Amino acid sequence: MRDALLANDCDEMQGYLHTRIGRVMELRARVVTLAIGTDPKLRRMLTYWAATATLYALFVTLLAVESAAGMVPYHGVLGLGLYAALGASTFYALVRANAHLGLRPHTLATLQGLFGITCNMWAYSITGPLRGATLMGLMVVVVFCTFALRPRQTLLLAVCGLAGMGATMWWHQMRDPLHYPPRVEAVTFVIMAGCSLTVTFLTGEMNKLRARLKAKREIVEAALVTIRLLATTDELTSVSNRRHMNELLDAEQGPACVALIDIDFFKQINDRHGHAAGDAVLRAVAHRLRAGLRPGDALARWGGEEFLMLLPATSLVEAHAFVESLRAGMADLAVPGLDARLRVTFSAGLAARQDREPFSATVNRADKALYAAKAAGRDRVIGA
Ligand SMILES: Nc1nc2c(ncn2[C@@H]2O[C@H](COP(=O)(O)OP(=O)(O)OP(=O)(O)O)[C@@H](O)[C@H]2O)c(=O)[nH]1
Numbered sequence: 001m002r003d004a005l006l007a008n009d010c011d012e013m014q015g016y017l018h019t020r021i022g023r024v025m026e027l028r029a030r031v032v033t034l035a036i037g038t039d040p041k042l043r044r045m046l047t048y049w050a051a052t053a054t055l056y057a058l059f060v061t062l063l064a065v066e067s068a069a070g071m072v073p074y075h076g077v078l079g080l081g082l083y084a085a086l087g088a089s090t091f092y093a094l095v096r097a098n099a100h101l102g103l104r105p106h107t108l109a110t111l112q113g114l115f116g117i118t119c120n121m122w123a124y125s126i127t128g129p130l131r132g133a134t135l136m137g138l139m140v141v142v143v144f145c146t147f148a149l150r151p152r153q154t155l156l157l158a159v160c161g162l163a164g165m166g167a168t169m170w171w172h173q174m175r176d177p178l179h180y181p182p183r184v185e186a187v188t189f190v191i192m193a194g195c196s197l198t199v200t201f202l203t204g205e206m207n208k209l210r211a212r213l214k215a216k217r218e219i220v221e222a223a224l225v226t227i228r229l230l231a232t233t234d235e236l237t238s239v240s241n242r243r244h245m246n247e248l249l250d251a252e253q254g255p256a257c258v259a260l261i262d263i264d265f266f267k268q269i270n271d272r273h274g275h276a277a278g279d280a281v282l283r284a285v286a287h288r289l290r291a292g293l294r295p296g297d298a299l300a301r302w303g304g305e306e307f308l309m310l311l312p313a314t315s316l317v318e319a320h321a322f323v324e325s326l327r328a329g330m331a332d333l334a335v336p337g338l339d340a341r342l343r344v345t346f347s348a349g350l351a352a353r354q355d356r357e358p359f360s361a362t363v364n365r366a367d368k369a370l371y372a373a374k375a376a377g378r379d380r381v382i383g384a
Helices: 002-036 040-068 074-096 105-126 128-134 136-145 151-175 182-232 242-251 266-273 275-292 316-332 359-375
Strands: 256-263 298-303 306-312 346-352 381-383
Touching: 002 040, 040 074, 040 105, 040 136, 074 105, 105 128, 105 136, 105 151, 128 136, 136 151, 136 182, 151 182, 182 242, 242 298, 242 306, 242 359, 256 266, 256 275, 256 316, 256 359, 266 275, 275 298, 275 306, 275 316, 306 316, 316 346, 316 381, 346 359, 359 381
Parallel strands: 346 381
Antiparallel strands: 256 306, 256 346, 298 306
16 A cells, blocks of 8 residues: 555656656747747857857956956956947847848848957957957957958958057057057067968958859759659659659558559540640640649659559549549640640549558559450549
8 A cells, every 4th residue: 555655656756757847848948949049040140159259258257367367457357348248249139130130141240340350459458468369369350250251351351450450559559669569569460460361361262162162062952953853753744754653652651542544545646646746635634634633642654645643541432533533524625736626535444552562563453444444445434
């Protein structure tokens, strides 16, 4: 009795924990969706944002540590920290809401790049002897922007960065030549300019390579679509070809019916009106049959003037009624370019798949039923 109660308590506890964990997971998924959305492109952009925000945070934390050691003025670090936090959160909001704002990627990248440059100028101004380290930030700005900007736009941004940093250096060496020796500032500037222009050039080349790769990938993707279409479609009638129908038959697991449909006296049409007229009849019949298909049904050109229809989850009685309605509908089939009085008819043999027999056996029975329909005078539907 006691054991049973204990087991009951355990089950209840397990159920309770299960529900709680489920709710926590659901809440977590909602928060993640709210924060970074579901669109992969948006998520990628927010990943870039997160990388730069982390860099700002690291940078400001390091400066705070240095300010505690008396190397950097406290108020300068606080100001820069607030400015960086404000900028980072503004850009998060802009990127997150951009689906509604509609800002172009290069506009967003340029704004972020310019913000990065001003952070760099500020950091250079307050870091005293550590200022050389802040110059690395300019390279990050260039590389970050290369994802969204064209090479020329990246170059313009790099020039803006150099102008900003150059002005900052010039101002400091004019104001305080003791701590900012003009020669040191000049050499630093030249090295920084050389590095950032080289990085701009290299990222520009990388961008061109990426664009070329993208163009090639698009060509390959389009070629794959064409190859797939050619491999699965009958060129004349645009319905599936035999190979594709065989794939569909292989994939079909449940009960189904097949209908083998053969145009009557097609040789006569060819002989009397010419091969092109025969082709037009094939196209018109295929078009009419395809238009009559229900969702899930499939149609293929099985041979010369023969079509195979796959009717999943359909009984023989239902299939008979369905194909019979298609047959009756042929009475008003008009073939473009041919005498309107020409009546095109077809005969059809039906068979239902028995248990899980291979479809080749079902199609064989449908073929026999078709033969019977032809023998019985054509223009009719017979079930096996
Ligand atoms: N125009 C055209 N004719 C084709 C094509 N493929 C096969 N055929 C012709 O279709 C004809 C089929 O003739 P048969 O098998 O004798 O059949 P039928 O004249 O329809 O006779 P029944 O089926 O017994 O009513 C042949 O003359 C083939 O040359 C095609 O793509 N275009």
